[in-house]
Amino acid sequence: MYLFVDQLTNVDFSYLDPKRGLVGETWLADFGLQGALDQNSMVCDFGVVKKTFRQWLDLTLDHKLLVPSQSPCLSYQLNDTYIELSWKSQRGEMTLSVPESAITLIDAAEITPQSVAHWCADQAKKLMPNSVSQLDIEFNPEVISGYSYHYSHGLKKHDGNCQRIAHGHRSTINISKNGIRDFDLERQWCQRWSDIYVGTKEDIISENDSQIQFSYQAEQGKFTLQLPKHWCYIVDTDTTVEQIAKHIACTLKQQNQQDEIKVKAFEGIGKGAIYIC
Template identity: 55%
Template sequence: MHLFVDNLTNVDFSYLDHQRGLVGETWLANAALDGALDNQGMVCDFGVVKKTLRHWLDDQLDHRLLVPTLAPALTLTHKDGNISLEWLLASGEQISVSGPEQAFALVESDKINAENVARWSVQQLASSFPASVEQLKLSFEDEQIQDAFYHYSHGLKKHQGNCQRIAHGHRSRIQIFVEGNRNKQLEQEWAQRWKDIYLGTREDLRQGDKESKHNLVFAYQAQQGDFTLELPASACEILDCDTTVEQLAQYIATTLAEKHPGSEIKVRAYEGLGKGAIASAKQ
């Protein structure tokens, strides 16, 4: 017998890629189970399936940095409950990240993609279901977005939950209105501007790195521990505010209003799938 659960949940995270660098991503998760019927006439109760899988995905993938442990570009060390890593980019530049173990997902693969993460996840979940379940399948897919979107990573040190992790991210759509009219050209410009970007808060820059033209180092202490991220300056945009979606929407609106004086700008900025903020500005 075959069971399926489509659109089970979504996960927001970042991952390391040899070409693209630090990539913010959002995936939809789907599940399928094969097995024999139990004494209730079920392979497995849907409530158990949803609860088990959602909890594991939320705990082990969501708001983490996914690291392919078999990649030759990776150097990784564990010490006292913390992880430090260096990631070599195809350009010869490097990304360095350190933080508590719970901020990382160490995926046994040479590359992060939907198929490899699904395979690894199933291995981790092997003992989580009753004997009637003979096979578990997971699949991840992108949200179908017809218009502009960008991939960004960030960290929110003041957040009480997992958003405080310095390298997690989202794949997000963007909608921009000028005087009430949708402007797809501006949307595409911001999608290009924030393609595989790290959005950093200026106060999190280490003092000696504020004028660097090559690498930037962001560091802060949060509730979960100490975090540090170093990456090429060309992959960053520095903001004078925290990078909550509310403040990102306002940042885009204010920036555009300065370039379009007299016009009312409205920005509908998403954070991953189906949620976000709306901000307006006019000068």
């Protein structure tokens, strides 16, 4: 008997890619379990499946940086509870020093929905009840009819895992001018923020013509990240979705002073902020 749970949850994270660099991403997670019926005529109670695997994904993938441990672009070392990482690829070089809990090393050469699903299924076997003989996991991006962008960021003031300096999202955006949806403006912003790191100006500790280094102390520890300058978009505020919506709206307002601008910015799937000016 086969039990399935489609779109069990979604995970927001960033990952390292040899061609794209630091990529913010959001995937929906589908689960399937093969097994015999138990004394309750079930493979497994849906409530148990949802709670167990949702919590596991939250701890393992969500709001983390996924790193392909077999990639030739990677070198890293563990120092107590911290990980220091260097990534050298055709798009540039990145260095990172963060608490170990902010990183998940995936035993693969590249991060793809398939490689992460295979790794997760192998790691999560220990969570299966005795009645289950096989666990299948599938990750898919949200189907978006319009445009989307991939961004990474960190929120040092956040009490939870958003404080991690290199986590991210795949998001869409709705922009209206005088009450009419403007798809051209949406396309422009999504192109501008394709695989971008949105950084806060006050978190910059050094900068030159080619590199920017960010660092801050948060509840979980000290986070330091150095990136190629062309990977970054700098704002004067925190990079919450509220401030992102406001920044985009106000930037567009400066260019269209006679118009009302409304920005509905998503953070991952089904949540976000709206700002009108």
